[in-house]
Amino acid sequence: MTFIFAHRGSAGTHPENTMEAFLAAEMDGADGIELDVQLTADGEIVVIHDLTVDRTTNGSGFVNELTFNELSKLKANFHSLHFFKKSCRIPSLREVFEWLEGNHLLCNIELKNAVNPYRGMEEMVIELVHEFCLEKRVIISSFNHKSLVLSREIEPAITTAPLYNEVLYKPWDYAASLGACGIHPKLKSISDREIMDTMACGIAVRPYTVNKEKDMKRLFALNCSGLITDYPGKAYRLREQYQ
Incomplete structure (x- = not known):
C-alpha cells in the first residue's frame, strides 16, 4: 500500500x-503528516517552513531571532489562505507530539537546516x-x-x-551510503524504473509534492512506498481504487 503523507x-x-492542518489530514485519511522544524531564539523546536x-x-x-512566545502571538493564516477565517498559530514540535499520542499517524520531520545549520x-x-x-513512527528528512x-x-x-530535487544516479546506493531507509525525491526527478529498482533494494520511495490526480494514480499503480501531498483527502479517495 502507498502511504499518504500530508505535506505540512x-x-x-x-x-x-x-x-488545524494536521487535524484535517487525520480526518482526510492520511497515514502520516509531514512538517518542518526550526529553532527559535530561546531554543524551542518550532514547526514552520x-x-x-x-x-x-x-x-x-x-x-531564529524570535522567541517562541513571540511566534505564538502571530496569526499563521494571514498570507497562506485568506479564505480560512479561523485564526491559527505556529505550534511547537512538542505540541504536535502530544497530539500524536492520541492517534497512530506517522510523522515525517524535515529538519530545515540546509541554510541555517541550527547546531x-x-x-x-x-x-x-x-x-x-515515537522512534517507530518518525521519519527524519532533510536537504x-x-x-x-x-x-x-x-x-x-x-x-x-x-530530500533532493535533481536526478540521482542509483539513488538506492546513495541512500545506503547515508544509512538511510528511504528517499524523498522531487516527483519529476525520478522515473518509474528508478522507483521500482529503489524499492527492490529495500529503500522506501516517497516523492514530493504530489498534487495532480494523474501523478497520484501513477504512484498508486506502481505501489510506491508513499507520497507527500498537499491534498491527502484527494489521495485517499483515489487510493481506494487501487487497493
Whole structure:
C-alpha cells in the first residue's frame, strides 16, 4: 500500500504547518503528516517552513531571532489562505507530539537546516522523539544530508530519508551510503524504473509534492512506498481504487 503523507498537514485546504492542518489530514485519511522544524531564539523546536515568518503569518522577521512566545502571538493564516477565517498559530514540535499520542499517524520531520545549520537540532529533536517514544513512527528528512548521517549516529533506530530535487544516479546506493531507509525525491526527478529498482533494494520511495490526480494514480499503480501531498483527502479517495 502507498502511504499518504500530508505535506505540512493538509496544506492545500488549511494554513500549512498548523494544528488545524494536521487535524484535517487525520480526518482526510492520511497515514502520516509531514512538517518542518526550526529553532527559535530561546531554543524551542518550532514547526514552520520558511526561514522568516513573512509569508505564512502576519508578522515579519527571522524565526531564529524570535522567541517562541513571540511566534505564538502571530496569526499563521494571514498570507497562506485568506479564505480560512479561523485564526491559527505556529505550534511547537512538542505540541504536535502530544497530539500524536492520541492517534497512530506517522510523522515525517524535515529538519530545515540546509541554510541555517541550527547546531544541536538533531540531538534536540531526537531527545523529544525519545521522550514521547515515537522512534517507530518518525521519519527524519532533510536537504542537509550530513545532518541525516549525524541523526543516525545519535539514534540508529531512527528512520531517515534524504530530500533532493535533481536526478540521482542509483539513488538506492546513495541512500545506503547515508544509512538511510528511504528517499524523498522531487516527483519529476525520478522515473518509474528508478522507483521500482529503489524499492527492490529495500529503500522506501516517497516523492514530493504530489498534487495532480494523474501523478497520484501513477504512484498508486506502481505501489510506491508513499507520497507527500498537499491534498491527502484527494489521495485517499483515489487510493481506494487501487487497493
